[in-house]
Amino acid sequence: MNRSEYFNYIEEKLQVLAYRIEKRGRLNILDLNIYSESFFADLLNLLFNFKLVNLNVLKQNVEGIDLVDINGKIIAQVSSTCTKQKIEGSLKKKIFLKYQGFTFKFVSIAKDAGKLREGSFTNPHKALFSPADDIIDIGIILNVVLNMRIEKQREVYEFIKKELGKEVDVVKVDTNLATIINILASENLSSNIESPEINSFEIDKKIEFNDLLDIKETIDDYKIYYQKLDEKYAEFDREGANKSLSVFQIIKKQYILLQNGETNPCDLFFGIIDNVIKIILESKNYNEIPYEELEMCVYILVVDAFIRCKIFKNPEGYSYVAAG
Template sequence: MNRTNYFNYIEEKLNTLAYRIEVKSKLNLLELNIHSENFFANLCNIIFGLELENLNFSYQNIDGIDLIDHKNKVVVQVSSTCTKTKIENSLSKNVYAKYKGYKYKFMSISKNAPSSLKNKIFQNPYSMQFNPKQDIWDVGLLLKKTLNQTVSKQRCLYNLIKDELGQDVDCVKIESNLAKVINILAEETLDINAGSPEINSFAIEDKILFNDLEYAKDIIDEYKIFYHRLDEIYSEFDREGKNKSFSVLQEIRRQYIELNRLNYTPTDIFYEIINCVIKVIIGSSNYIEIPMEELQLCTDILVVDAFIRCKIFNNPEGYNHVITR
């Protein structure tokens, strides 16, 4: 699912950034802290619907305030240190006398704030609007908020984080036949009303029931019709070299075998295979980037096809409706 892919990417990048900030701060290397102010401003604007801007662009080194939203009357202190002393030192700055009526937020960009900190009473000499339970922000809170966003909002966050924190080109990436098939399939005009006479729908239904995959039935039913076209692609693909299509199906099977060892439900295994295959494809040097929705569609088709071809999940007795590769 797109939601899962977006969130996993966001979670990995934010936690990696937080860890790097923590380690570098201990060494008094603070360049990440400075650059992160703009990044977290943009991130919080998407998540909370704010219009934060970096106050240090207008006034250098405003002690106590890093980000400000004049429209919504919000000020934010960004810090890699999250303690009661740090927050009280921030709240005690006389700059807050100019911002009566503004809400104060404290953003911890390294360690997550301990729950006990949010229950403490803070000295607040300038009477800023500050509720510790709601106004102490950290990466954990941002991830919780991200998890509950719409897919379109998650896509915005994904794009922002990819632009800011995306990895450089990996020179050791290798080619994969999975990526080759995806590249071919992505160029196809797929007719959702197509039929595939080679498929015995009753046998597929038996396999779904046999493996307790009722919650994956809709996606299997939707994409099983592309079996015939994918079979043609595999045949053309095999002309390039021996066992090429077999290698694709075996990679999908390998993901299934590894996941089947874990304590997952059959439905979780099915969808996690799709996620794992997407990671392999994206990590291939020969993958031609396509929109996430198209990549998801093509990968769904590949995994459903592997299900039909008896490469993943157990077959009920008499399941022989197609010739396996």
């Protein structure tokens, strides 16, 4: 199930991050703590619809708090130390006088805070703070993710992948694309493959025409592999395998199958990707590769099919080929 894939990936990345923060902290290597302030601001915004920003961007080294959501009246501290003394030390800071009427969130990024949520705390400035509701740790975050609608869960998954995913290995991309094409191309059909430069302006028009602006960044991320995939298709087709058309047909079939039941264009796009991944995973000749790499290859294939007019409607006069 896609939900399981998303959750497992998010859970693994957050747990590894927590582990590294704790271990590096013992060595007094605190770079991850600094980066984590902005990372967890964005993550909490996704999970809870906050508008948190890193307060250090506005004013350096503010004691007691790291993040602020002015409109939502929320202030937060992001910490790898998770003790009663740490929280009470924060609550005693005079900065809370400036933010009266704000809810204080304490975010533990390395350790479980379950016992602290059951405790009581000295709160001299009367900050709005309920330990049971306002102490957040990785466990709380994962529970929220687990119970999300799948569309929102995917959004969190994409964010985590961009922030904590591995760097792209171009050599692996080349090899894996060949593997995926071999799996998808079950028919020996002819197709002429061109290899001109793509016209980004025209592609942007098609994105807007199909109401896919929310995932324009995703399409932009993967359209850069157009030439590499083009070369791979041409290589197979020169050998007489002619696998390109069969790959396009499989992708287009998923588009047609999903088109009738899916009204949101972005969900339709991601649904095509999910279906193609499922086909590959269920293939007898699939030699398992890391899920991240598999997904990346399928993104490349589907974005390429989008560019080449195989899926989604084309605006009048659309031509993805750049003028020579």
